[in-house]
Amino acid sequence: MISGYLKYVIESIQKDETDRRASVYFCKGLYLFLILKIFFLWNIIPDIMTYSPYELSTLLRKLVYLPLQLAHWDLTSYLVLSLLILFIALFVKLNYFTSLLIFWVSFCLSKLTQPTSNGSDLVLNLFLFISIFLPHHPQFHSQHLRSIQNIISNSSLLFCKIQFVMIYFLSGMDKLFSEAWRSGDAIFSITHLQFYFRSSLLMPSSKSLFQILAWLVIIFEIGFPILVWVSKFRALLLIVGLIFQVIIIYFLNIPDFGIIMIIPYLLFITFNKTNDKISFGSLN
């Protein structure tokens, strides 16, 4: 099994793929998500800066969060400039410059809006960081350098997929080793989270139901990272995962987290250039 995975890793890194729509849709999906986030946060950011401001203690932090100086000087200019970079990136080819800038914008924005942030910010910044190495533009003239560029891009793509499944695996293992999750008590707690659980949903208070739901979550979060690499399970897992995330968006009221966990599903879809169809089964 391990040698099979290793063979897959080497093939994925070396393949000379001409159709890169999965990476393009993935990156542009992240950019669109960030654009929407800025729009919805627009009126809240001044209040965050007034009532819950961040503090930068060291010189290194001040350098890392340098763009925030502009936010302090003129918040509107900072947000407009961020949106401008994002819109440009949305309509031009994936390239190293806009990818790097967007990561920096997002990383700084997360610091600025920390009181309203959640796990989705960490996941977004992780993927935006990896996506700095995904593009093929500007392209080198030499064939040799282009091959190197290709290997770096393929490795980054694979790294994105690996980290994505690892996030599921970490959460799944944590739940598996938690008594509260195994007994279903965690689902009981979640249904009483006032600022998460949809208040209109009347859920029967049955311990057995809570336990069944908890185990379904555990099985999915551990099963997905292992089986999504196997072509015959991939389509089914992506559909189940999509339903799982939609439930999180609607019933747990965490739309940002749900959406940011749906976008990487694009990486597991093969977009077929010849007949413009998508498939799930040609990766290995």
Place this chain on the structure above:
Amino acid sequence: MNSDNSIRKLTQISVTVLCVNVLFALIIIMDSIVVKSNLLDLSKISSIYRTYILPGPFFPSNRIIDNYSLYVAWKENDRWTFPVCAPCHNFNEYQSTFNMTSLYRSRLEQTLSFNLILSQNQDKVPITGKQEWSKLKQYLFDKVIPQNADSVQVFVITTKAKNFSLKTDTLNVYLGPRYD
């Protein structure tokens, strides 16, 4: 030939980095979840890795137990108003309109009240002398409480949902006539 060699080397390096990453992630998962030694938490590299490269776990059992609800009541024309839950109001607005701005505002209000509860547990300084309280107070007076309010009461109700049962606790701050 040289070019082929360097491509092969780069592939080998990439494969090694990816494999080491998977191994490191698995070791971290084993250390923090299965063995629960948390030995790796002591190192700066693993701490950065856990925060930025392998975020999670999400919905751990210890983080889904406590709920903090912030309620405010004020005296107007010698009568106390019915307590208002500002974060609940914005959260409910999100649930009916799907406007993310309301959800973000609710999260800001939750953070301000959560920080107050957190600071209360840290030392024995009276709550009204804490920085977290002054920030929350400033927010409430600017956004929630009308200017003609005479006295103000702030409650933070903590609900614990654990072992299939609920327990509540209340933190109450009273600000006397004209906030003395």
